[in-house]
Amino acid sequence: MGPKSRRREAQIGTIRFLLNDQVRELDAVDPNMTVLNYLRGVERKTGTKEGCAEGDCGACTVVLGQADGNRVRYRAVNACILFVPVLDGKQLITVEDLAAADGTPHPAQRAISELSGSQCGFCTPGFVMSLFALHASEPKPSRQRINDVLAGNLCRCTGYRPIIEAAQRMYGYGGGDRFAARQKETLKRLKALRRRGTLALEAKGRRYFAPTTLNEMARLCKAHPDACILAGGTDVGLWVTKEHRDLDILIYTGNVRELAKLKVANGHIDIGAAVTVTDAMDVIARHYPRFGELLRRFASVQIRNSGTIGGNVANGSPIGDSMPALIALGSSVVLRHGPRFREVPLDDFYLGYRETDLRPGEFVERVRVPVKSAARRFGAYKISKRFDQDISGVLGAYALELDGGQVRDIRICYGGMAAVPKRAVRCEKALIGQSWSDGAVARAMQALDADFQPLTDMRASADYRMLVAKNLLRKFWMETTNPGVGLDVVSYGS
Numbered sequence: 192m193g194p195k196s197r198r199r200e201a202q203i204g205t206i207r208f209l210l211n212d213q214v215r216e217l218d219a220v221d222p223n224m225t226v227l228n229y230l231r232g233v234e235r236k237t238g239t240k241e242g243c244a245e246g247d248c249g250a251c252t253v254v255l256g257q258a259d260g261n262r263v264r265y266r267a268v269n270a271c272i273l274f275v276p277v278l279d280g281k282q283l284i285t286v287e288d289l290a291a292a293d294g295t296p297h298p299a300q301r302a303i304s305e306l307s308g309s310q311c312g313f314c315t316p317g318f319v320m321s322l323f324a325l326h327a328s329e330p331k332p333s334r335q336r337i338n339d340v341l342a343g344n345l346c347r348c349t350g351y352r353p354i355i356e357a358a359q360r361m362y363g364y365g366g367g368d369r370f371a372a373r374q375k376e377t378l379k380r381l382k383a384l385r386r387r388g389t390l391a392l393e394a395k396g397r398r399y400f401a402p403t404t405l406n407e408m409a410r411l412c413k414a415h416p417d418a419c420i421l422a423g424g425t426d427v428g429l430w431v432t433k434e435h436r437d438l439d440i441l442i443y444t445g446n447v448r449e450l451a452k453l454k455v456a457n458g459h460i461d462i463g464a465a466v467t468v469t470d471a472m473d474v475i476a477r478h479y480p481r482f483g484e485l486l487r488r489f490a491s492v493q494i495r496n497s498g499t500i501g502g503n504v505a506n507g508s509p510i511g512d513s514m515p516a517l518i519a520l521g522s523s524v525v526l527r528h529g530p531r532f533r534e535v536p537l538d539d540f541y542l543g544y545r546e547t548d549l550r551p552g553e554f555v556e557r558v559r560v561p562v563k564s565a566a567r568r569f570g571a572y573k574i575s576k577r578f579d580q581d582i583s584g585v586l587g588a589y590a591l592e593l594d595g596g597q598v599r600d601i602r603i604c605y606g607g608m609a610a611v612p613k614r615a616v617r618c619e620k621a622l623i624g625q626s627w628s629d630g631a632v633a634r635a636m637q638a639l640d641a642d643f644q645p646l647t648d649m650r651a652s653a654d655y656r657m658l659v660a661k662n663l664l665r666k667f668w669m670e671t672t673n674p675g676v677g678l679d680v681v682s683y684g685s
């Protein structure tokens with residue numbers, strides 16, 4: 192690093208954000224401090240609860256407001272795995288902020304109270320915040336959508352029926368809320384907080400950088416090859432809260448304009464590495480409805496609002512949900528190191544258990560997904576113990592091209608069957624050039640024995656995994672050959 196760069200990085204920055212409608216300026220905050228610990232320990236706002244500290248229970252749900260064109264976009268996130276510097280330029284709303292100045296409760300609070308949607312009350316602030324985000328962003332959610340929105344909030348004593356009814360009733364009181372009434376003013380204030388250059392912080396011996404341009408991101412990653420790249424933090428956050436690791440240098444991708452873009456052009460969906468799962472879902476679903484359906488079962492709304500496709504791919508978990516589907520579709524990753532780029536097919540990117548082809552100082556710039564050709568049929572099935580908010584035991588993804596009744600091409604990829612998300616090459620070979628028939632599929636199912644030697648762990652036994660992997664292939668065949676079933680096939684919980 193040259194002296195000029197060192198001078199530029201030496202500055203101690205200040206995080207600025209709105210806490211409800213008050214500006215907060217923090218200049219000595221530990222970059223590893225979570226928003227939950229900040230709220231409870233520094234602000235003494237204890238309405239936001241800690242249940243699991245790993246993004247699972249939703250007791251810590253808060254809402255982030257962000258300027259989005261000419262409106263403020265409100266989204267629920269888990270405060271327990273969100274680092275405080277990520278708040279820079281945003282509005283943080285907690286359960287203490289919802290009631291009007293005269294004490295009138297927010298429609299979400301009123302409905303929960305009228306319908307007895309709370310017993311011990313520990314989960315209630317989290318539920319209320321999820322309902323508040325829904326109320327602020329969607330006028331008439333379906334029952335299915337309400338279920339999805341509440342899938343990331345767990346309640347052990349009330350039961351969900353009154354809470355779901357409260358979600359429906361809160362729209363019946365008429366009018367908006369004080370956040371809707373002040374939206375213009377809030378938008379102006381958020382725009383004034385928007386940062387043009389890199390935020391560089393140093394506190395408690397740790398450093399945090401949030402660049403705003405791709406070139407600056409590339410420069411920082413090259414200068415700090417040992418830094419931890421932070422996107423949504425839904426994996427990284429747990430390294431601090433559960434593994435008690437010190438992350439001494441963090442480089443945050445979320446403010447880099449180019450990385451937040453998602454484009455469909457030249458036969459590809461280009462997903463910038465900072466695009467959240469929530470933002471990618473609709474576009475992916477337009478091209479591959481069943482991939483969209485798979486993402487609807489990816490964690491919870493709170494996790495999808497923070498977590499990114501880029502982070503899922505870079506994290507390289509053998510049970511990550513997006514990779515088998517991306518690999519079956521022939522996707523690639525564009526990697527950047529300083530000014531240099533390289534594009535790697537995703538099935539070559541994984542070298543071993545949680546080991547990728549990323550080199551020191553290199554980062555994922557985007558994920559490229561080929562757009563569906565008319566001839567291609569795609570299916571993906573996630574098998575997990577619970578339908579919602581659970582990690583896959585096995586995930587099978589299939590992309591098939593037929594020529595008449597014959598298999599011209601098929602790409603099959605499984606998660607949960609090996610140390611990496613892995614293509615079933617022997618199984619594919621057994622099918623290519625064959626008729627797409629029961630007999631050929633039965634032979635290909637047997638070929639899976641040569642492709643994989645799965646492990647037994649807490650999610651599934653090796654035998655179960657193998658049996659499921661075989662049966663999912665048969666399921667795909669049955670659904671693609673049954674004229675009554677759509678071509679993209681549905682994913683189910685077991």
Ligand SMILES: Cc1cc2nc3c(=O)[nH]c(=O)nc-3n(C[C@H](O)[C@H](O)[C@H](O)COP(=O)(O)OP(=O)(O)OC[C@H]3O[C@@H](n4cnc5c(N)ncnc54)[C@H](O)[C@@H]3O)c2cc1C
Pocket residue numbers: 245246247419420421422423424425426427428429444464465488489490491494497498499500501502503504505506510511512513549553554555556580581582583
């Ligand atoms: C409660 C809970 C439920 C979950 N459920 C699911 C699920 O159903 N399915 C699933 O697949 N996953 C699940 N996850 C895991 C996690 O949400 C995903 O892996 C998510 O996509 C990670 O994205 P992120 O933006 O949060 O990444 P981060 O946590 O910020 O980063 C993850 C890893 O990727 C690296 N990284 C991030 N961006 C880049 C980049 N641009 N270049 C290079 N490296 C980068 C980081 O350094 C880190 O190693 C769950 C997690 C939690 C906490």
Ligand code: FES
Pocket residue numbers: 240241242243244245246247248249250251252269270271272
């Ligand atoms: S405390 Fe459980 S999700 Fe945050």
Ligand code: FES
Pocket residue numbers: 308309310311312313314315345346347348349
């Ligand atoms: S009311 Fe007790 S956990 Fe939900």
